[in-house]
Amino acid sequence: MQPExxxxxxxxxxxxxxxxxxxITGGCGFLGVQFAEALAEMGAFPVLFDVGGDAMDKAVAQVSAQFxxxxxxxxxxxxxxxxxxxxxxxVAKHGHIDILVxxxxxTRYTCSAPPDRFFAAFENSDAEVWEAGLKVNLTGVALACQVIAPVMLRQGKGSIIxxxxxxxxxxxDHRIYEPDEYGYPGQEFNTPAFYAVTKAGVIHLTRYLATLWAKxxxxxxxxSPAGxxxxxDPAFVKKLAACIPMGRMAAINEYKGAIAFLASDASSFMTGHNLVMDGGRTCW
Ligand SMILES: NC(=O)c1ccc[n+]([C@@H]2O[C@H](COP(=O)([O-])OP(=O)(O)OC[C@H]3O[C@@H](n4cnc5c(N)ncnc54)[C@H](O)[C@@H]3O)[C@@H](O)[C@H]2O)c1
Incomplete structure (x- = not known):
């Protein structure tokens, strides 16, 4: 029998x-504010969970002023x-939580380790940075799901992104950070292993929880957005853009629609999915 x-x-x-x-955890960050704006524009009441400070005051003021x-x-x-x-x-204020992002x-912008430790080559990488990365990017995401999902399960409805x-x-593509034979000088930064590994973990945690709570x-x-x-640095942008079929990085506001879609009933039959928006990068 098909359920109603x-x-x-x-x-x-x-x-x-x-x-x-x-x-929205990390809701005061570069993209977090965009996500909060997107959800607020569609009518939701955004609540930012972040570390506090000036960035929090600024983010709340920015979203409140518009919505x-x-x-x-x-x-x-x-x-x-x-x-x-x-x-x-x-829950005491609103009685419910419907969306968790x-x-x-x-990231390089929030890690307390200096850039030479954050971006150290894997062979010399720093156990403290590795552990901090796993703790925030993977354990923190799991904890937020563990704490907030029970509210949604009680309601019988919720969307986690x-x-x-x-x-x-x-x-x-490690080559985009390295000097090349055409005179590209290379860059002092990279994508550390902990970052890529924790993001792969987040995608699989998503499948695990989706199937657990699907019914x-x-x-x-x-x-999963691309950069x-x-x-x-313009030289770096050129190098990265060459890995992307659309030939450019994303603009800051290009992910708002995807977040609104995943949060809303427009994606009501979608769970366990990894929505990739990357200008085609993962096709190559
Ligand atoms: N910006 C990009 O190009 C890009 C691309 C792909 C994926 N992402 C992902 O998108 C998300 C947002 O990225 P962003 O560019 O806004 O990063 P960001 O560094 O600007 O913001 C991250 C936010 O998370 C908060 N945060 C970090 N650790 C925390 C903790 N322990 N407790 C509470 N808050 C904490 C920070 O205070 C900050 O406000 C991240 O998960 C990032 O990995 C970003």
Missing amino acids: TSVSPSVKTQLDLSGRVAV GQCDAHALDITDKAALQAATDAV NAAGL NIGSDVGVISP RGVRVNAF VYRNH
Whole structure:
């Protein structure tokens, strides 16, 4: 017997997030704010879970100024008790949590280790950076799912979006960071192994949780973007763009629609998927 579904036949209604509450971890970061804006624009109330400080004040002000609503909680996603306390506060205020976007990540911009340790070649890589990467990018994502999914399971409905990466699907092309025979000088940075490995882990955690909760109304999908242009060295951009069939990096606002789609009823029959938006990079 085919179960009844309650999804509207109207696509506009399917995409409407009015009345929904969305937690965005890493919601004060470069992309996290974009994700919060996307969900708020579609009607959701965004709640940012991030480490706090000026970036949090700025993000809340930016989203509130445009959409009239945004809250934030300062916490470390690797601290389960802190995640639980913030989740309880959101439930006490709103009564429900409908969307979770796991965007917090240990990146070159948030890691406390200096660049020479963050980008050390794998042979000399730093166990502390490796452990910190696993703790934030993988354990932190799992903890946020563990704490917030029970709210959604009680409701019988929810959408979780775990942010992966193109380099969680393919290996980074190490050649783009190295000097070449055509005079390219190489770069002082790279994609560290912990980053690619944790993103692959996030994509598989997504499949695990999706199948675990599929019949209980909680959908779990991954979203894997490719690099967004952020004032990178032009020589590097040229080298990276050559790996991408569309011949460029992403613009900062190009992932908003994908997040809104995955959060909404427009993706109601999608779970366990890894939505890759990469200008075609993973085809090569
Ligand atoms: N920017 C890109 O080009 C790109 C490409 C592919 C994937 N991604 C992924 O998208 C996500 C967002 O990336 P971004 O560019 O906005 O990065 P970002 O470094 O600008 O932001 C990351 C945010 O996570 C927060 N954070 C880090 N550790 C935390 C912790 N322990 N507890 C709470 N918050 C924590 C930071 O404070 C920051 O606000 C990350 O998961 C990243 O790996 C980014």
